[in-house]
Amino acid sequence: MSADVLVDPAQQTPYFLWGLGNTARDGTGDGYLFATGGTASGGLRGAIATGNWTTEQQVASSGGLPRGVWKNVTLTVGDGVAVLYLDGVEVGRNANATIKPSDLGGGVTAANYLGRSLYASDKYFRGKLKDVRLYDRALTGLQVATLPANSTTIRSVALASLKTPAVIDPGASSVVLPVRPGTDLRRLAPEFGLAPGATIAPAGGPVDLSRPRRFTVTGAGGERRVWTVEAHETRSPALPGYHADPNIVAFGDTYYLYPTTDGFDGWSGTKFSAWSSKDLVHWTDRGVILDLGPDVSWADKNAWAPTIAQRGGKYYFYFCAEAKIGVAVSDSPTGPFVDSGKPLIARNPDGGQAIDPAVFVDPTGQPYLYWGNGNAYVVPLNDDMVSFAPAKITRLSGLDDFREGLFMAERNGTYYLSWSIDDTRSEDYRVGYATAASPTGPFTNRGLILGKDAHLGVLGTGHSSMLRVPGTDDWYLAYHRFGIPGGDGTHRETTIDKLTFRRDGTIVPVTPTLESVRPQRIPQCRGAVRPG
Template sequence: MNNPVLPGFTADPHLVVYGDTYWLYPTTDGFDGWSGTRFRAYSSTDLTRWTDHGVILDLATDITWADAHAWAPAAVERDGRYYLYFCADRAIGVAVADSPAGPFRDALGKPLIAADAYPDQMIDPMVFTDDDGRAYLYWGQGAAYQVPLHDDLVSFDPAEVNVHTPEGYNEAPFVIRRGDVYYLMWSENDTRSADYRVAYATSDGPLGPWSPRRGVILAKDESRGILGTGHHSVVREPGTDDWHIAYHRFAVPGGDGTHRETAIDRLHFTDDGAIVPVVPAR
């Protein structure tokens, strides 16, 4: 990989593949207090050369219930429609479009999850779709929430919300399935810390019960100036067992917790299904 893969300051990258095209949905970074208002989309067929599709959702013009703090988008497709889950003013919203490049429009006219809906912060949404087509929503800073989504992808039964907070968990849950094993990954420490990193647990189901923390899979490399590696996403190359991990890090050189950049590296597994720690590419 030729890191960083995107120009400028971006963070919290959500990497997804639709057909033969990869899409990246990041936080637009570089603002004091993470106060950005716009989301952009990028596409690529080789994970190296990226096309900027411009602004796909702007809180200032497209959302009535929030003004700032546009963070941590996550995207999923269902029946030819594209759903974008996002943070805004520490609540979680969902928008919909007919194209992965947007424009996205607010699906509900209100948050999917209000800022005070549950304890801790209602941020960092992620949707996992299982092999049977059932979709699950994961989110939370301080506590890790999980719930099955209804088929419309914009609602759920509050009675089915479950909380699982692994050892070391801070934020940014992400779930994948490989064979019969489900992997729950998350970010530890604070995004402003050089020690921001990713750890994981496993289960035989999308809602757990999850194993104890199995270890760190992505961390800083001070010898090469790579710091603050976290808030990741993972995607499998279609038709293969090749996996890629997108994440942010402090911009090299001189970055910090609000001046971050997006990187992509390969993700490998051992024969027994453990995740091999990533060696971040410079």
């Protein structure tokens, strides 16, 4: 079965795109065949069953069904194999699909629905369906590729200079080529994978892709579609591998990044590392600076979201472990750090996880600690940087859609508090901010600083930190995004982009890029303090 589908971004789950069977609304009966787009970020799958859900033989893709754009979804079942296609490209296969469509009601079904589940508790489909096709045979991959919606699709791109796979968006008819730094964008010769019998123009030979260029794909049946192709020198991520929740700072003439080490199921990492750079572009791994196993007596797992501050020649490293916040101290920004021996914050006054600390020292020298998940808090720290008066904890209010990831910065007497919105597993993870005349508010919401750019394949942008280059009014934003390609909420990359302010002091929303930033050194100032 095949259909062109457009899923409304507000679609609730669970839901079916279609369902064919003889089941009652509670799922009992002699089976069904269905497809669902699942959640906003994952769960595209189909299944055939001889009874209720416990008998399902499923086929699923590793990614989800994008929302808000037209996509072709095709599910084939035959000869013991179930195959799922998205825009004519195979995205899932089950070679052990022993149930045949003819097993359902002896080949006769009466409960057949478009946009409605066979289960009464499921949600109705919200969106649009067109060109719905039901076949009496399992189409081959070639036949699926030549369906009208797929015959003009660019299926793949081969190019030696690609740093990561091309980002192909059939819904927007666009292709982004993330090429390695130094590639001449004016002389690229991409080879496009097309449906059988399709052609593309211009074809062959180098083309200038320093600007977006249009290509026309003509299907075997004469259908035409115009695609926009563009290339980007890709200098991100800033750090190799998976790293999230980056805290970026400058000490002396050096920049430092302190991230969560990512890539573990359930965010179960145990080690913190530090990275240093003289120019924001070339980063050096300074190794593990704190390990929850041997270095922290009160926690062994979930090393998340660190932050750091310097005071009196010491460096104070605040970190999450087992949903508590600790602090460790060192004579150097690269450690080794010695834990205080107990959590600084073991629980919140009003519930929610005690996570995501952000330390801020105001122009008077007063340090503050911000943290929270679900509820947001701030407290002034004592001069020792490792204690505070519990009675001085303030619960922050009025932060629109606050989830986690607080960060504070000050510019020209205005205090900028940012935070992350949504779930870090969502491609819509994003950053909002508010301003105030003091570090503790009251705050005025100002909207978003940062959001995804699906056109570039940049998703799940959040948990950011702001950096002012010492001695300048140049600002940068460090944040994480889903890894490219194939990342998710536990496989995230750290990157950096430029942050700018309007004349009225509000922040211009950051444009996520693949290029990241150009080198910028810290100006040499007489009497500058260098880190130990």
